[in-house]
Amino acid sequence: MNAMFELCISTLTQGFIYALLSYGVYITYKILDFPDLTVDGSFPLGAAVGALLLVNGTNPYLTLLAALAVGAVAGFVTGFIHVKLGVRDLLAGIITMTGLFSINLQIAGSNLAVERSIDTIFTSGPIMAVMGNSSLIYRKFVVALVLAIVVKLVLDWYLKTKNGLLLRAVGDNATLVTTLAKDKGTVKIIGLVIANALVSLCGAVVCQEQRSFFSTMGTGQVVFGLAAVIIGTTLFRKMSVVKATTAVMIGSIFYKVCIQVAISLGLPSNLMKLATAVLFLLILVLGNKRKGGAEHA
Amino acid sequence: MLELKQIRKVYNPGTVTEMCLFDNFNLTVNDGEFVSIVGSNGSGKTSMLNIICGSIPIEGGQVLIGGKDISKMKDFQRYRSIGRVYQNPSMGTCPNLTMLENMSLADNKGKRFGLGFGVNKARESYYKEQLSILGLGLEDKMDVKLGALSGGQRQAAALIMSTLTPIEFLILDEHTAALDPKTAEVIMELTHKVVEEKKLTAMMVTHNLRYAVEYGTRLIMMDKGGIVMDKGGMEKEHTKVEDILDVFTSISIECGN
Numbered sequence: 419m420n421a422m423f424e425l426c427i428s429t430l431t432q433g434f435i436y437a438l439l440s441y442g443v444y445i446t447y448k449i450l451d452f453p454d455l456t457v458d459g460s461f462p463l464g465a466a467v468g469a470l471l472l473v474n475g476t477n478p479y480l481t482l483l484a485a486l487a488v489g490a491v492a493g494f495v496t497g498f499i500h501v502k503l504g505v506r507d508l509l510a511g512i513i514t515m516t517g518l519f520s521i522n523l524q525i526a527g528s529n530l531a532v533e534r535s536i537d538t539i540f541t542s543g544p545i546m547a548v549m550g551n552s553s554l555i556y557r558k559f560v561v562a563l564v565l566a567i568v569v570k571l572v573l574d575w576y577l578k579t580k581n582g583l584l585l586r587a588v589g590d591n592a593t594l595v596t597t598l599a600k601d602k603g604t605v606k607i608i609g610l611v612i613a614n615a616l617v618s619l620c621g622a623v624v625c626q627e628q629r630s631f632f633s634t635m636g637t638g639q640v641v642f643g644l645a646a647v648i649i650g651t652t653l654f655r656k657m658s659v660v661k662a663t664t665a666v667m668i669g670s671i672f673y674k675v676c677i678q679v680a681i682s683l684g685l686p687s688n689l690m691k692l693a694t695a696v697l698f699l700l701i702l703v704l705g706n707k708r709k710g711g712a713e714h715a
Numbered sequence: 716m717l718e719l720k721q722i723r724k725v726y727n728p729g730t731v732t733e734m735c736l737f738d739n740f741n742l743t744v745n746d747g748e749f750v751s752i753v754g755s756n757g758s759g760k761t762s763m764l765n766i767i768c769g770s771i772p773i774e775g776g777q778v779l780i781g782g783k784d785i786s787k788m789k790d791f792q793r794y795r796s797i798g799r800v801y802q803n804p805s806m807g808t809c810p811n812l813t814m815l816e817n818m819s820l821a822d823n824k825g826k827r828f829g830l831g832f833g834v835n836k837a838r839e840s841y842y843k844e845q846l847s848i849l850g851l852g853l854e855d856k857m858d859v860k861l862g863a864l865s866g867g868q869r870q871a872a873a874l875i876m877s878t879l880t881p882i883e884f885l886i887l888d889e890h891t892a893a894l895d896p897k898t899a900e901v902i903m904e905l906t907h908k909v910v911e912e913k914k915l916t917a918m919m920v921t922h923n924l925r926y927a928v929e930y931g932t933r934l935i936m937m938d939k940g941g942i943v944m945d946k947g948g949m950e951k952e953h954t955k956v957e958d959i960l961d962v963f964t965s966i967s968i969e970c971g972n
Contacts, residue, residue, distance in 0.1 A: 578832060579829070579832060579833050580819075580829055580831050580833045581828050581833075582830070583812070583816060583820055584828045585832075586812060586816075587809045587813070590809040590812060591806065591808065594807065594808065594820070595805050596808070597794045597798070597799050598830065599792065599794040599795040599824055600791055601789070602791070602820060602962060656790045673902055
């Protein structure tokens with residue numbers, strides 16, 4: 419029973435950590451209407467930079483700031499390629515993602531372990547002051563929960579500012595942004611910068627949580643993010659009281675729970691990506707069905 | 716004052732489908748004029764508006780506003796002094812934002828879009844007052860997403876939004892064409908009111924010859940990238956729909972339409 423409870427806690431922890439990535443995908447996919455594949459590169463980028471800084475003795479919280487910064491640069495590169503060089507959105511993301519794979523290898527090699535002796539955000543700083551006596555699994559849960567909520571609140575605030583309003587407008591009707599005498603390209607770049615900063619932050623937190631970086635850890639992250647966003651926004655379509663960011667956070671948890679259930683039922687890890695793909699397809703089809711149903715009603 | 720000088724516009728240059736629309740096209744619009752522009756499809760009406768707004772590039776010539784050459788300016792830079800309402804009602808508003816958010820965006824045109832609060836509640840009564848000019852009850856729909864409104868309501872909102880901040884020019888690109896006759900009539904009447912009240916210089920492309928005759932202070936008919944009729948002042952006052960219809964028909968027959 420205790421093992422079961424701990425499994426639930428660690429699954430929820432995963433959901434909260436990956437909510438950070440889902441917020442990023444929410445910005446590009448839902449707000450900007452930009453299918454951004456940079457995610458598969460900016461996620462491990464955050465992890466690589468985080469891992470390298472950690473093993474070199476940097477404060478674990480500072481590594482998170484560094485991850486935000488490098489993710490922002492990755493988003494800027496995709497935005498620049500798309501807006502200034504006129505490359506299609508999907509291809510711009512693929513180009514950055516592909517380039518980042520080599521860059522990540524340069525930064526941290528094909529894998530980099532963070533030794534037990536090195537402190538992470540889960541074993542140092544404020545969490546030790548508050549919950550120093552609790553076991554690691556609960557500390558991870560609380561840190562992940564706090565991160566997911568703080569970032570959500572900051573994002574909610576940003577989307578209500580003038581700049582955030584303009585960001586929402588550009589995905590809704592780019593022509594209007596132009597007639598408001600604003601460069602829609604710049605607004606798109608800002609959106610990509612914020613989104614990939616969050617994705618990279620998520621990579622750094624994951625790296626601290628599992629104490630390792632793998633060059634392949636980015637594969638499929640964009641699909642996860644899209645699934646979380648689509649599950650969340652579909653589930654809460656009718657409830658306007660639930661903010662989209664909250665819906666996305668719940669989507670992320672829901673998805674992690676589904677995967678954990680599949681593993682518990684004995685799904686071989688080799689079939690993981692196939693299960694992910696099938697689950698994603700199911701969500702898309704069911705989401706469309708509900709939409710169609712609503713239109714015919 | 717708006718001046719188009721020796722404009723040259725070629726579509727698909729260097730290909731077999733190359734088509735020269737404007738070659739040495741000139742037009743001057745004085746401050747306070749409300750110009751109605753008519754002409755058959757392909758005569759260059761919308762292209763002219765797009766050239767003024769910088770939506771399409773030109774091969775030669777100059778666009779001047781108040782004597783200042785804006786030909787090198789990007790489209791979004793030109794919109795600092797230009798407001799525009801499109802034929803498609805969904806082009807002028809954001810469907811997923813509420814009326815209040817849409818109005819707040821429009822209200823901030825020309826200012827910095829920084830990290831201040833996006834919706835200014837203190838301005839809400841001003842927005843309501845502006846929307847109530849329309850007489851469509853839109854002032855009671857401040858929290859409704861624009862996507863939930865009808866085309867006519869959205870176009871009315873777009874008209875108010877495009878003229879909410881001080882602008883020098885209002886560009887109306889067949890802005891009643893997608894509306895039913897009654898709504899079109901309402902929007903046209905509102906346009907007249909807004910242009911009068913805010914003392915705007917306006918250019919309106921329309922296929923409705925009656926609107927072109929009834930509204931505005933000057934009437935221009937275009938054909939094949941040139942101006943074939945230009946009536947202002949008293950001459951415009953005495954122009955009847957039949958007069959321009961005759962010219963219009965003769966042009967159309969030449970084209971084989």
